[in-house]
Amino acid sequence: MMKTLAGLTFIGMMASLYMAFIYAPTEAVMGHIQRIFYFHMGAVWVATIAFTVVFIASIQYLRRESRFWDILALSSAEIGVLFTTLTIITGSIWAKPVWGTWWTWDPQLTTTFILWILYIAYLMLRSAVSSDVKKAKFAAVFGIIAFIDLPLVYLSVRLMRGISPVVFGGRGGGIAPQMMFTLVVCLITFTLLYVVLLRERMSVEKMKEELARLKLEETT
Amino acid sequence: MKKIWAIVWKDIIIELRTKELFSSMFVFALLIILIFSFTFGFSVEFIPVAAPGILWVAFTFAGVLGLSRSFAIEKEWNSILGLLISPIDRSYIFLGKMIGNMIFVFIVEAIILQIFVLFFNYNLFVNLPSLLLVILLGTVGFVSVGTLFSAMAVNTKLREVLLPVLLFPIIVPVIVSSVKLIGVILSGKPIAKAGSSLQILILFDIIFLVICTVIFEYVIEE
Numbered sequence: 001m002m003k004t005l006a007g008l009t010f011i012g013m014m015a016s017l018y019m020a021f022i023y024a025p026t027e028a029v030m031g032h033i034q035r036i037f038y039f040h041m042g043a044v045w046v047a048t049i050a051f052t053v054v055f056i057a058s059i060q061y062l063r064r065e066s067r068f069w070d071i072l073a074l075s076s077a078e079i080g081v082l083f084t085t086l087t088i089i090t091g092s093i094w095a096k097p098v099w100g101t102w103w104t105w106d107p108q109l110t111t112t113f114i115l116w117i118l119y120i121a122y123l124m125l126r127s128a129v130s131s132d133v134k135k136a137k138f139a140a141v142f143g144i145i146a147f148i149d150l151p152l153v154y155l156s157v158r159l160m161r162g163i164s165p166v167v168f169g170g171r172g173g174g175i176a177p178q179m180m181f182t183l184v185v186c187l188i189t190f191t192l193l194y195v196v197l198l199r200e201r202m203s204v205e206k207m208k209e210e211l212a213r214l215k216l217e218e219t220t
Numbered sequence: 221m222k223k224i225w226a227i228v229w230k231d232i233i234i235e236l237r238t239k240e241l242f243s244s245m246f247v248f249a250l251l252i253i254l255i256f257s258f259t260f261g262f263s264v265e266f267i268p269v270a271a272p273g274i275l276w277v278a279f280t281f282a283g284v285l286g287l288s289r290s291f292a293i294e295k296e297w298n299s300i301l302g303l304l305i306s307p308i309d310r311s312y313i314f315l316g317k318m319i320g321n322m323i324f325v326f327i328v329e330a331i332i333l334q335i336f337v338l339f340f341n342y343n344l345f346v347n348l349p350s351l352l353l354v355i356l357l358g359t360v361g362f363v364s365v366g367t368l369f370s371a372m373a374v375n376t377k378l379r380e381v382l383l384p385v386l387l388f389p390i391i392v393p394v395i396v397s398s399v400k401l402i403g404v405i406l407s408g409k410p411i412a413k414a415g416s417s418l419q420i421l422i423l424f425d426i427i428f429l430v431i432c433t434v435i436f437e438y439v440i441e442e
Contacts, residue, residue: 121386155420
């Protein structure tokens with residue numbers, strides 16, 4: 001199962017690279033730099049799924065108190081932070097030639113930035129608690145609050161700068177079918193990648209627990 | 221209701237006897253105002269623009285100082301156990317601690333306002349009822365989440381250090397909308413000029429007051 005998924009992800013990734021760089025037509029205004037968008041959107045997509053999963057797993061943990069949900073939340077949060085970082089990096093690379101700046105305090109960018117900090121704080125909270133049960137509970141509480149907070153963050157940062165012109169998407173209405181197709185392939189590939197990474201991360205965490213248990217048995 | 225007040229009253233008495241929380245918050249707030257005067261080179265032209273920001277930095281930083289002590293004092297003598305075994309609902313404990321924290325933060329805020337007027341020679345009280353309303357709503361927002369996080373932070377290895385790291389990103393909506401509202405109020409314009417700030421602030425308060433009260437029991441269990 002795991003191998004098939006990993007294989008599919010590999011094939012998908014190769015196909016995405018080919019499609020993004022060669023198959024998709026060059027965008028008329030932005031030129032080649034627009035090609036980074038396929039991977040940028042992929043990263044955004046994975047981050048969105050990852051943090052939604054953290055939220056659901058956190059609620060489930062508080063209801064059921066089973067280790068599975070806690071491990072799921074932790075693994076998903078780490079992947080989410082990784083892909084939010086990638087989102088910010090790819091976005092900056094795109095923004096420099098197109099907007100002429102690496103960063104601007106646009107509502108969407110600001111929200112992404114706060115999102116990133118929130119889940120780094122989530123991981124810091126986890127690493128700062130020694131007891132396993134407390135760690136899981138605190139993390140679940142923070143995971144729920146952070147996720148509910150996000151829409152409010154977005155609404156409030158929109159106040160600061162009025163409503164900025166919709167440069168995002170950049171491609172407006174007339175999007176070529178090849179571009180759309182490339183984007184869909186990329187999103188599917190990234191979803192697979194998320195599932196593969198999540199399962200790997202969860203099995204690492206389970207191994208860690210197994211190891212701790214074995215060590216404990218050895219000493220007693 | 222009586223049970224909640226018992227907890228609030230307990231915290232007030234402790235504070236009246238030790239005065240440690242209040243004095244540190246007060247001195248810290250003074251220092252913030254002082255640092256801001258330095259950064260603006262003692263010139264007054266920036267004050268109208270910077271006033272809402274300076275006020276909220278002072279409120280939240282001094283507030284976090286107080287919040288981080290809130291559960292640390294319970295932890296020190298293990299008096300949190302006393303609270304937990306007393307026959308009251310966990311949410312009452314939360315509300316009691318939160319109201320206590322809010323009273324302390326309000327007092328410090330009232331003093332900060334006076335000091336601000338005194339040092340910057342800038343009239344904050346053009347529209348006092350609206351100003352106080354916004355400060356009240358903003359304080360409810362950040363103290364409700366802050367009280368919950370304070371209970372978590374004392375149980376971590378990092379203790380007080382972790383509280384601002386957890387709290388500040390969450391209260392971004394409170395800070396943004398309050399700063400915007402105070403800016404509008406100080407410039408003498410109607411509140412409607414601040415867009416949907418007031419609605420966002422009220423929404424934040426309601427959502428997190430309810431969530432924090434409900435979720436508190438998971439944080440405090442021993």
